[in-house]
Amino acid sequence: MPPEPVAGPAADIDSLFQRGYDRLYADDSTGAVRAFAAAVCLEPGHGEAWAALAEANGGGAAAVQAYAHAVVVDPGGWMWRVGLAEALRLAGSLNDAIAAYRELSGERADSAIVRLGHARALSVAGRPAEALAEYREAVALRPDDAEAALELAEALTGSGDALAAVELLQPLSRRAPDDAGLHHAVGRAWIALREPEKALTALRRARDLDAEDRLGAAPLIAALEAGEGADLSAAYVRALFDRYADRFDQDLLGKLGYAAPELLRAAVDRVIGPATGLRVFDLGCGTGLAGIGFRPLAGFLAGVDLSPRMVEKARERALYDDLRVGDVVAALEEVPESWNLLVAADVLVYLGDLAPVFAASAKALVPGGRFAATVERSAEEGFTLGPTRRYAHAEAYVRATAEAAGLTIRLMEHCTPRREKGVGVPGLLFVAERPADRPQIA
Structure with missing residues (x-):
């Protein structure tokens, strides 16, 4: 129920509305509430009076109650229903607010204010994917x-x-x-x-x-x-490749002359000779281009990539026994001493410091297991971030970092993993091994 209006001279509904809005625009919410409360007492069936009272209350249970009255007495009042949904959101009644907004958007999918309110309620309720979809609709409409x-x-x-x-x-x-x-x-x-x-x-x-x-x-x-x-963030890499997924293979194999998977497969064959039945983990698998070359070696082939869209494309190839979206280092740390071969084709260019991935690889490999990868080659010490937002690594840095993790470099050679503007990119290819007779470095 509304608060008791102040006793005073008799007034008609129009003058009470005028007084209420004058007080509201003067930031006198108390005066506005009292005027609109008098209006609903004078005409309890006046939907706009109840809605004005709700607006003057600003939020909370009183606003919810007043908007609910407005909807009851005037069910066709679209804006009263929108106001009720918003009042429910502001009062923390998120499930009721979401239900109200869903009903409203079902009736008028082109209402930006409804889409925005729905997005806000979903966001506060901890439903970010649904909120994101509603935010997109709101911005598309406005x-x-x-x-x-x-x-x-x-x-x-x-x-x-x-x-x-x-x-x-x-x-x-x-x-x-x-x-x-x-x-x-x-x-x-x-x-x-x-x-x-x-x-x-x-x-x-x-x-x-x-x-x-x-x-x-x-x-x-x-x-x-x-x-x-x-440093490059996972968010940057994920966003970049999600957007690139649909044209990735065409651009990489055509414009960029991508050769890293074939180079790695040839290097692995030289180091380990004929092999089958290996447990192979494709790190940063992308659309699965490396999986094509390494599937014949694998009894079990897994892949991981930061980009959900890339993983979707890899799944379409039906090559992998297991595919997941996630961080390379975290995926390696999940199951220690599990893999015979780790492959990273043109992936480490998105990592500056290689110590974490080498350490995780040393623990993930079985004794005698190998890690084969390409990097872009730097003429400077350590690693550098280039103008293309890819890292280049010095050969001495790669050797020292791998050995510090307890891995032995079995093969290291210059290569050209891809082209950039028609020019071959200087690269390094390496195959590192976890020695069978030497413990990991903790």
Whole structure:
């Protein structure tokens, strides 16, 4: 029930509405509630009066109750039903809010406000995939809505697709160059993609527009200027290859002359001779190009890749006994001493420090097992990140890092795993072995 109105001179419904909205626009919510409460007491069957009372209450149980009354007395009031769904969300009644929004979107799938409210309720309820789909619909229906775009970008980044977040926000930031929030969000997405220079450009613009730094750009800028965030992230690699999956084979084999799988298979044959029945793990399997060459050696062939779309394509080849989406190092650590052969064709170029993958490989291999891989070759010491966002590794670094993990290099040679702009990319191919008579290094 509404609160008791203040006693006073008799008033008609119109004057009570006028008084209520005057108070509401003057940020006097108490005065607005009292005026609209008087209106519903005067005309209890007036749906708009109940809805105005709900709006004046702002949220919580009182707003839910008032919107519910509005819907009861005026079931055809579409906006009262939208208001009830939103009030339920704000009151924390997420299941009821989601159900209400679902019903509304079933009736009007083209309502951006309903799609956005539904997305917010799903997000708070811990259903990110469903929320992401609703955010996409909301932004498609209202592409210039910066608020909806910012929320979609946050959902995209949270799902691992920060690249899509950047692509969404950058055109908006160009159209609204003085919107600090947009620049700040672009900067955060670039951080997720390990692009510090691009992140700094966006964040500095946000800081210049937000003199009080309410958005918190300053600490992010300080961290980036101190050198944090220069490595490639899993989010970047996953987003890159998810987008590339449909044309991956055509581009790689055609334009880029991709030869890493064949080079690795020939090298493995030289090191181990004829073999069958091996347990083979294809690290960063992509669409399964390496699986084609190594399937004849395998009694059991598994693959792992960060990109769900790539794994879908690999599954279509029907080559693998097991396929999973995930991080290479984490997958290696799951089952120690399980694999006769690990293969990484053109995968380590997305890792800078190879110590974790070598250590995990040494533990994952059975005694006498081998790890065969290609890297891009660096003329400098250690490893370097090139302009193509791929790492190159020095031969001495690869040898030292493998040996530090307890592996013995059985073969190391120069190769050309692929072309770039028609020119062969300098590469290294190696086959490392976990010695049969030597324990792993813990």
